[in-house]
Amino acid sequence: MPNDIHVSEVSNAELWFRKEQDLMDSHNQTFVVSEVAHWDRNKSFKKSTPVAIQETSLTEEWVRVDVTHVVKNWLDFYDSPVHAFSIVCKTCVKDELRSPVSSSPADNRPFLVIYTHIQQRRTMRHKRQRRSAVCGPDVNECCKESLYISFAEIGWSDWIIKPEGYNAYFCKGSCLSPSAITISGSQHHTILHKMMYGKNSNSGGGRPELTPCCAATQFQPLQLVYMDSNRTVTTKLLSNMIVETCGCM
Structure with a gap:
């Protein structure tokens, strides 16, 4: 997270990711976006908290998810510059083998947009x-x-x-x-x-x-x-x- 943005300046934040097309899918897809928290004290597991559920059509490519409240929490409790989201699609056939979210080439990777109201x-x-x-x-x-x-x-x-x-x-x-x-x-x-x-x-x-x-x-x-x-x-x-x-x- 950028350290030059104050939580009071954030109007909204959006997570964008590109959904790969799969001819085996026959219905709309439902993505679950979760916040991946830090390791616990024993570093035995990672905690994840669902923050959004997004339904998309078969033809939709770029998907937008509102994550304003999550980003504001990150900025309000600035304990680490590194944060992460996980994106899972249990209704996607491709999700059983690999992620249906594009990660390559670089221009297809998920990205975060933060809007400020200055x-x-x-x-x-x-x-x-x-x-x-x-x-x-x-x-x-x-x-x-x-x-x-x-x-x-x-x-x-x-x-x-x-x-x-x-x-x-x-x-x-x-x-x-x-x-x-x-x-x-x-x-x-x-x-x-x-x-x-x-x-x-x-x-x-x-x-x-x-x-x-x-x-x-x-x-x-x-x-x-x-x-x-x-x-x-x-x-x-x-x-x-x-x-x-x-x-x-």
């Missing part, structure tokens, strides 16, 4: 500072509209493990009214407001040609678990992937 706290502060109007049937002004991106539909599911997709959002709507102009995440909104509706306009009170448009003003990152060009499972936080706020620019 970034989430920063994002929550942004949310409290400014909220965009959400688009709806009666909303015509600048607002945020849902846009779900499916990695399978765009042909990326062969290398992106998680998530299967995400809501990227986009901005749309009118910026012609004074109320719409003030819904802006930019320092420009005050100037634009004066230019379009200022009493001392050089054009005699008419609107100038400059017209603001509804655009994204703040973004959130997206965390990906993917297979890189070397067939290595990698976790990366990609910036500016999700529209957080919209404004008239």
